[in-house]
Amino acid sequence: MSVFALVPFLLFAAAPAAGGQAPGFVSADGGDVPVVAPNLAPRVAGALAPELVADGGELLDGGQAPSVAPRSLSVYKVNMPAEAAVTVGSFGLYFMVDILVKPTLPGGLSCRTELTNGQCDPADLSAFDRYAVGKTSPEWRTFSDVALAASIAVPLLYLGLESLILPTKTPWADFIGDVIVVAEAMAVTATMQTVLKFAFRRPRPDRYLAVAPPPTFDDELSLPSGHVSIVTAATTAFTTTIFLRHPNAPVRWVVFGAGVALSLMTAFARVQSGQHFPTDVITGLLIGGAAGFAIPWIHTRDLPVTPAVAVNPATGSAMLVFSGPW
Numbered sequence: 001m002s003v004f005a006l007v008p009f010l011l012f013a014a015a016p017a018a019g020g021q022a023p024g025f026v027s028a029d030g031g032d033v034p035v036v037a038p039n040l041a042p043r044v045a046g047a048l049a050p051e052l053v054a055d056g057g058e059l060l061d062g063g064q065a066p067s068v069a070p071r072s073l074s075v076y077k078v079n080m081p082a083e084a085a086v087t088v089g090s091f092g093l094y095f096m097v098d099i100l101v102k103p104t105l106p107g108g109l110s111c112r113t114e115l116t117n118g119q120c121d122p123a124d125l126s127a128f129d130r131y132a133v134g135k136t137s138p139e140w141r142t143f144s145d146v147a148l149a150a151s152i153a154v155p156l157l158y159l160g161l162e163s164l165i166l167p168t169k170t171p172w173a174d175f176i177g178d179v180i181v182v183a184e185a186m187a188v189t190a191t192m193q194t195v196l197k198f199a200f201r202r203p204r205p206d207r208y209l210a211v212a213p214p215p216t217f218d219d220e221l222s223l224p225s226g227h228v229s230i231v232t233a234a235t236t237a238f239t240t241t242i243f244l245r246h247p248n249a250p251v252r253w254v255v256f257g258a259g260v261a262l263s264l265m266t267a268f269a270r271v272q273s274g275q276h277f278p279t280d281v282i283t284g285l286l287i288g289g290a291a292g293f294a295i296p297w298i299h300t301r302d303l304p305v306t307p308a309v310a311v312n313p314a315t316g317s318a319m320l321v322f323s324g325p326w
Contacts, residue, residue, distance in 0.1 A: 033071055033167040040165040049166055049246050073166055073174040075244040076181050076299035083180050090187035097194055105217040110201040118215070120207045129277040132205040141273035144227045147266040151234035155182050158255075159241070178245075182237040185295035189233035189288050190226070196287075197221040205274050225276045228284030229291075231266045235259030236292025244300065263288070 111120035122133055159178055163171040202223040206213060239259045242252045267281035276284075 033169055035167045036164045036171050044165055047251055048162060048249060050249050071169050073162060073168045073245060074170070074177045075241065076177055076296065077302065078177040078180065078299060080177075080180070083184055087180060087184045087187045090184075090191040094187070094190040094194055102217060102221075107215040107217050107219065110220055111203055111207065117210070119210060120203050122208045125208065125277075126279075129279055132271050132274065132277045133208045135205065135272055135274040137269075137273045140269040141275065144266050144269040144273065144275075147231055147262055147269070148227050151231040151262065152186070155179065155234060155238040155241075158238070162245075178241055181296055181299050182234060182241060185233045185237035185292045186230055188295060189229050189291040192287055192291065193224050193226050193229045193284065196224055196283075197226070202277075202280070205277060222276055223280045223283060224287055225267070225270050225281045225284035227270055228263065228267045228276075228281045229288040232263040232285050232288025233292040234288075235263055236289050237296050240293055240296040244296070 112124045113121035115121055122130060125133070156179060159175055159182075163175040168174050198221070200223045201220045204219050204222040207215065207219055236259065239252070239256050242249075242255045246252055263285060267285060270276040270281050271278055
C-alpha cells in the first residue's frame, strides 16, 4: 500500500467526532485522565477497551459525559534499572555470542554416527525428525525472518498506539514499562536458547544429506530453534499484556489467535526451509511460551526479585540468576 493512501484515513481518524467535542475521561476518584490524541479515542476505545463504553458499544451519554478510566494503562510493576540491566545484558550476551563468537569457532560434527563421507547417519533420527532431512525453501526461510521482525515491531506499534488513543496520565511510562517487559521476555529467551544450543550441539538437517556441504559451527546448533523461541516469547508476552490490560475486550482473542498463528507458521517455516527438525521447533515453542508468560506474570506480583550475573570460579561459566523470596 502506498504511504499516500494512508493520508485520507489519518485525516478522517484525526477529525473531531460527529456532534463536537471528544468525550472526557475521569479516574475512579474523579480526577481527569487525559488522552494524547483525544479525537481518535471515540473511534477505537470501544474496540480496544470496552470498559470505557456502555454495554451497547456507545460512549456514555452520547459521548458527552466523562467515562471512568484507570489513571494508567500499565499492568506491570517495573523496576526500570533492574529491568534494563537484565534486558540489555541478556540481549548483549546473545548478540556477542551470535555475532562475535560463533563465526570464529571451527566447524565440526557431533553426530552419533558419522559416515565415511562426513554425513551424519539418518538412521540415528526418529521417523518424526527424519521428515526435515532434504527440505529446503528460501521462501519459507525469508518468511521466518519476516515473522521474527514482525514479532518485535507489532508490540511496539500496538502498545504505542494505545498510549496515544487511550486515557492515561503517564503515556510514556506506560509504553516504556510494558514494552520493556515484553523485551525482557524475548531477551531472556534469546539467552536461554543460545545456552541450550551450545549444550546440545545437535547437527542441523543438512548434515544428514548424502552430499553434505562443508560443516560450520552453526551446523551444530539445531536444538532449539532460535527463531521459533523468540517469536513465541514475543507473541506470548504481548498477548499476556493485552489480556491483563483489557480482560473483557474481544480484541484480546484476535491478538491471541494471531500470536498462535505466527508462532506455528514460524515453526513450520523453519522445518520447511531445512533449518530445523520438528523437535527443535517444538522445544522452541515450549521455551518461548514459558518465558513469554512467566516474565510478565512475575511483574504483576510484589516479588522483591533482584537479577544478577554470577560466575562459577571452578568452571569459569557465567550465569544469570534471580535472587529474592518467591
